[in-house]
Every structure is written in structure tokens, then in C-alpha cells.
Amino acid sequence: MENLIYFGVWAAVIFFMMRFGCGAHIMGGHSHVSRTNENESEPLRWEAPEQDKDPVCGKMIRTRTAKSSVHNGSVFYFCSRECREIFEAAPDLYTGDNSIDHEAPQLEHSK
Numbered sequence: 001m002e003n004l005i006y007f008g009v010w011a012a013v014i015f016f017m018m019r020f021g022c023g024a025h026i027m028g029g030h031s032h033v034s035r036t037n038e039n040e041s042e043p044l045r046w047e048a049p050e051q052d053k054d055p056v057c058g059k060m061i062r063t064r065t066a067k068s069s070v071h072n073g074s075v076f077y078f079c080s081r082e083c084r085e086i087f088e089a090a091p092d093l094y095t096g097d098n099s100i101d102h103e104a105p106q107l108e109h110s111k
């Protein structure tokens with residue numbers, strides 16, 4: 001029963017949004033969607049850094065080839081599946097503010 005109430009609330013919210021909010025001009029200006037994505041940076045789009053630090057073993061790794069894991073809305077990268085498994089077994093050990101901030105990052109290029 002709770003799900004039904006929840007659904008009803010959302011339906012009402014969406015209805016009002018469509019009616020009075022942003023939905024109105026989406027429907028009105030349907031054919032005139034200009035693509036300005038190239039210059040504007042979308043807040044939803046998240047780009048991975050080129051390199052990141054494996055929180056488990058401390059190695060710098062290339063994110064393109066690294067194993068990744070999401071914890072508390074942040075993405076973490078690992079040099080290997082083993083490191084990721086260790087992390088996922090106890091992520092709080094590695095995401096707590098006592099480990100990362102105290103070590104100086106070893107990036108040479110300041111970008």
C-alpha cells in the first residue's frame with residue numbers, strides 16, 4: 001500500500017511540473033531544441049580524471065584502464081580487482097578523511 005501512496009505523490013508532483021513548471025515549455029518548444037551542449041558544461045556530466053589514486057595501495061593509476069567502484073556518490077579507482085575487493089569489503093577505511101588528506105599527492109603536473 002505504501003508504494004501506491006508514493007506513486008500517487010510522484011504522479012501529482014509530475015503533473016504539477018508538467019502543468020506549471022518546466023514541462024510546459026518543453027511541450028511548447030518541442031521542435032526548437034537547440035543543441036548547445038558543446039560549449040556548456042553540463043552539471044550532470046562527470047568526467048573522470050586521467051589519473052587517480054588507488055585508495056587501497058596508494059598507487060597512481062590511469063582511470064581509463066582501472067577498476068572502479070562507487071561509494072557515497074564518489075568514484076574510486078583501483079589498480080586491480082583485488083584492491084577493489086578489499087575496498088568494497090570496508091570502504092569506510094579508505095574514504096574516511098584521515099587517510100587521503102594527510103598524504104601529499106604525488107602528481108608532478110599541477111593540473
Ligand SMILES: [Zn+2]
Nearest residue numbers: 054057079083
Ligand atoms: Zn591497488
